[in-house]
Amino acid sequence: MIKKLSNMSRIYKQLMMMSLDSMLLVVTLLMAFSVRLGEWYFPKSDLELVLAIFSAPAVAVPIFIYFGLYRSVIRYMSFKDVRAIVQAVSLYALVWGVIGFMVAVEGIPRSVILINWLLSLVVIGGLRVVLRQLLGGGLRLSLVKNIVNSDQKRVLIYGAGSAGIQLSSALEHTFEYKPVGFIDNSLELEGSQIRGLRIYSPDSDVGRLIEELKVSEVLLAIPSISRTRRSIIINQFESYPVVVRSLPGVAELAQGKVSVADLQQVSIVDLLGRDVVKPNQDLLGKNIASKVVMVTGAGGSIGSELCRQIASLKPKALVLFEISELALYTIERELSVANIDVYPILGSVNDTKRLLQVLKHFKVDTIYHAAAYKHVPMVEFNNTEGVNNNVLGTLKCAQAAIDAKVKTFVLISTDKAVRRLIQWVRLSV
Numbered sequence: 001m002i003k004k005l006s007n008m009s010r011i012y013k014q015l016m017m018m019s020l021d022s023m024l025l026v027v028t029l030l031m032a033f034s035v036r037l038g039e040w041y042f043p044k045s046d047l048e049l050v051l052a053i054f055s056a057p058a059v060a061v062p063i064f065i066y067f068g069l070y071r072s073v074i075r076y077m078s079f080k081d082v083r084a085i086v087q088a089v090s091l092y093a094l095v096w097g098v099i100g101f102m103v104a105v106e107g108i109p110r111s112v113i114l115i116n117w118l119l120s121l122v123v124i125g126g127l128r129v130v131l132r133q134l135l136g137g138g139l140r141l142s143l144v145k146n147i148v149n150s151d152q153k154r155v156l157i158y159g160a161g162s163a164g165i166q167l168s169s170a171l172e173h174t175f176e177y178k179p180v181g182f183i184d185n186s187l188e189l190e191g192s193q194i195r196g197l198r199i200y201s202p203d204s205d206v207g208r209l210i211e212e213l214k215v216s217e218v219l220l221a222i223p224s225i226s227r228t229r230r231s232i233i234i235n236q237f238e239s240y241p242v243v244v245r246s247l248p249g250v251a252e253l254a255q256g257k258v259s260v261a262d263l264q265q266v267s268i269v270d271l272l273g274r275d276v277v278k279p280n281q282d283l284l285g286k287n288i289a290s291k292v293v294m295v296t297g298a299g300g301s302i303g304s305e306l307c308r309q310i311a312s313l314k315p316k317a318l319v320l321f322e323i324s325e326l327a328l329y330t331i332e333r334e335l336s337v338a339n340i341d342v343y344p345i346l347g348s349v350n351d352t353k354r355l356l357q358v359l360k361h362f363k364v365d366t367i368y369h370a371a372a373y374k375h376v377p378m379v380e381f382n383n384t385e386g387v388n389n390n391v392l393g394t395l396k397c398a399q400a401a402i403d404a405k406v407k408t409f410v411l412i413s414t415d416k417a418v419r420r421l422i423q424w425v426r427l428s429v
Contacts, residue, residue: 014070021064022057024123025092029053032116036109052100052108059099060092060120067091069124085125093117152178155217156209158233160184160199164221168195180213202236210240220246238301239375285313287366287408294319294364296349296397297371299327302412306368307331317341319362321355323348323371349393352400359404369397370412 030053033041043049064070067088069081097113153176157164160182171177182199184190189199200209209215218237220230230246237244287293293310297303298320304327310318318340322328325346332344343362347354349371358364372390373379379386394411401409 017070018061018064020127021069021124022061024127025056025060025120026054028119028123029056029112029116031119032112035115035119036112048103049108052096052103056092056096059096060088063092063095064088081128082125085128086121089120089124090117093120152176153216154178154180154214155219156181156183156200156213156215157197157219157221158183158202159221160186160189160194161222163223165194167219167221168197177217180215181209183218202233206236207240210242215242217243217245220244235375239378287410288313288315290314290316291365292317292319292362293366293368294321294359294362295368295370296321297369298322299324299331300370302374303368303370304331304334306370306412307335310368311335311338311340311342315340316365317343317362319358319364320344321347321349321358321371349397350388352396355397355400356403359400359406364404364406366408366410367397367401367406368410368412369394371397372412 030042033043033053043053067084069084069088093113093116096116097108097110100108155171155177157167157179161184164182164184168179168182171179179197181197182189182194183202184199185202186199187201190201192199220233222230225233234244288310293315295303295307295310295318298307299322303322307318307320318335320328320332320335320342322331322344323346328344328346332342335342345358347358349355349369359367371393373382373386379390398409398411
């Protein structure tokens, strides 16, 4: 029923609202007389008073049309619409009372005009509030969301500015997402609430927050953010089981409207922390096309994206070298649809014998070495293992490449600890 109402043409909705207003205005006048007289009242024998009561819609509807009560979209009713309702109802009550006294209709107490004004405000305004809740999603969605609660994605909105607030409002009209809170850098906003959602500091225990609120996605709603800052935020959530999505930039939000459809999956570009450098396809193809390529750390965030791009450049074969079984399985399944030979190999870059065996067996031409820990705080806390994997592991991998006569060795390194920018260093062997 509600869906049918939402799909009705604009003119039918306007006619329906005029009809509802007309009926309610008549009922409201009868209630005003009843309140004034202290009992239910209907003027059966007073024809002039009956005509005066039933003429109320003829007075009110033109005034309501003039103030735009039938032009506004109810589901997006704002303070301006509320002000228009107050002005329209006030003028209607005044005009109806003046006309009644001018034509000398007997039986209209002066207090009825005031009571009618108050009741009309409640009824006309209340009708629109109820319809806004039903058609706009507030009441209807909240009822249905309680039924399908298990299917909803609980999301944190990063950014409590205008874009974040608009996004929160947009999510109210969907069944897919349920916002559970904001994260914002403002110390003044920390601990306060917007639209009933608490604002948390990014310095709080994010892991505990995600677990307690059962968050499955984080939505970035800071369109003007720099690429470097975006990279830092994304990295903050990378070690947690959440999907990070973002809104487009300022240019796309120039009209000040935010839609759930604008949410985008975070791409590898967002992790760079700098503007994209257009790749030289000839240079890339020289070491990849028709060559046997191996990627170490193939299941990591950077390694997996490398594999995807390498696969598009048509290598002779792609060897995925990864220590994590789950990460290896995931990227191998993703690349299984590519029209190339993909070989998933479990192994550690600290195992020189295993490295040499794989390189010789597949006759690897090019190595992209991405098997390194990149989260600075984690490596600082586990410095011995960090040196063992990032330094000694790289040394062993390079030595194995030399021994296996691999033509090209590309080291993917990060200087995030210094400037938080990603650099690609190419070493020829």
